[in-house]
Amino acid sequence: MQDVYTLCELAGPLTIDERVELENMLSRECVSSLPALFTLAAIRGELRESRLECTCILRNKHDQILTVIALIYAPYGNFIEINTRSLGKRCLDILNIIVKIVRNLTLNYEVNTIFVDNARIVDMLVQELPLDRYCVLIPLVLDLEDHSNEEIDLGKEIINHDSYRIDILDESYHQQVQFLMSMWSQFHVKVSLYTLKHGIPLGAFHREKLVGYLSTYVTLPECWLLASLFVHPDHRRRGIGSKLLHSMIKLANGKTKRLVAAVDLLNIDARRFYLRHRFKPIYRAQHSLTLRPPF
Numbered sequence: 001m002q003d004v005y006t007l008c009e010l011a012g013p014l015t016i017d018e019r020v021e022l023e024n025m026l027s028r029e030c031v032s033s034l035p036a037l038f039t040l041a042a043i044r045g046e047l048r049e050s051r052l053e054c055t056c057i058l059r060n061k062h063d064q065i066l067t068v069i070a071l072i073y074a075p076y077g078n079f080i081e082i083n084t085r086s087l088g089k090r091c092l093d094i095l096n097i098i099v100k101i102v103r104n105l106t107l108n109y110e111v112n113t114i115f116v117d118n119a120r121i122v123d124m125l126v127q128e129l130p131l132d133r134y135c136v137l138i139p140l141v142l143d144l145e146d147h148s149n150e151e152i153d154l155g156k157e158i159i160n161h162d163s164y165r166i167d168i169l170d171e172s173y174h175q176q177v178q179f180l181m182s183m184w185s186q187f188h189v190k191v192s193l194y195t196l197k198h199g200i201p202l203g204a205f206h207r208e209k210l211v212g213y214l215s216t217y218v219t220l221p222e223c224w225l226l227a228s229l230f231v232h233p234d235h236r237r238r239g240i241g242s243k244l245l246h247s248m249i250k251l252a253n254g255k256t257k258r259l260v261a262a263v264d265l266l267n268i269d270a271r272r273f274y275l276r277h278r279f280k281p282i283y284r285a286q287h288s289l290t291l292r293p294p295f
């Protein structure tokens, strides 16, 4: 292996030069790549209560970055982000190095989830690691600059305008959010309580009862990653989800360039919902490998 080497494996903090180089690279890719988005947010200290524990940067002989592997400590478990670029003709050798490094990380750290932007790495990892769950995520992106001058009619789809209202939430809504999201899953309860604390959380109310929720997970000038969109089953198909999303678009306008929603490939309703709202799919699937239940 002469034309590829590991610059820093399980190393300490990034040097200033590495940080600048990585920020440049990841900020170009963060819209279409979830690992790039999370790694960039962690490098900038924008992932609250989380920290970048170590990074591994693989370069080719021209000193260009081929792959960045980041281990992030988060309040609900550690996760690994694997960012790959065009891997060239020695691809199999590089894939083997990546898999070896990731396997070592999972042995030495309590890793819950691995996010990967490359299907070949997934194929190799699933042979190596015991998986609890695996899913393919599709990033759907709304370019706000394309829509900044458009008038959005917030109430258009609501059956009865007076019976629902949208508000920005704060931590005093902890119990209501917990109760609503427990109708979805315990995983989403945890994520929504995190986003209630650290994101920009919006709630839909019906007679003072919380019946819908949408927040942000990561808010960067390049893009905001949306999280935890959920509407109480009894209140669906009345435009509540649309109203939450339109309210978020209004808040985001001028503060970021794009909104990104990471939607499970199998979640047909959610994909149709976002596509109907002019989000565009990025045809570079992302993969989420869960090694142990995160909570």
Ligand SMILES: CC(C)(COP(=O)(O)OP(=O)(O)OC[C@H]1O[C@@H](n2cnc3c(N)ncnc32)[C@H](O)[C@@H]1OP(=O)(O)O)[C@@H](O)C(=O)NCCC(=O)NCCS
Pocket: 157, 158, 159, 228, 229, 230, 231, 232, 235, 236, 237, 238, 239, 240, 241, 242, 243, 261, 262, 263, 264, 267, 269, 270, 272, 273, 276
């Ligand atoms: C996805 C979700 C949030 C949508 O919420 P919602 O409040 O039902 O959304 P809306 O009412 O705005 O739109 C849903 C549908 O109702 C239709 N609709 C809206 N107002 C309507 C009305 N007054 N009468 C009849 N239909 C209406 C919309 O056209 C839309 O149709 P489509 O499915 O063909 O696109 C909801 O289904 C949900 O909570 N799903 C489970 C959680 C989930 O998967 N979240 C996404 C994770 S990425």
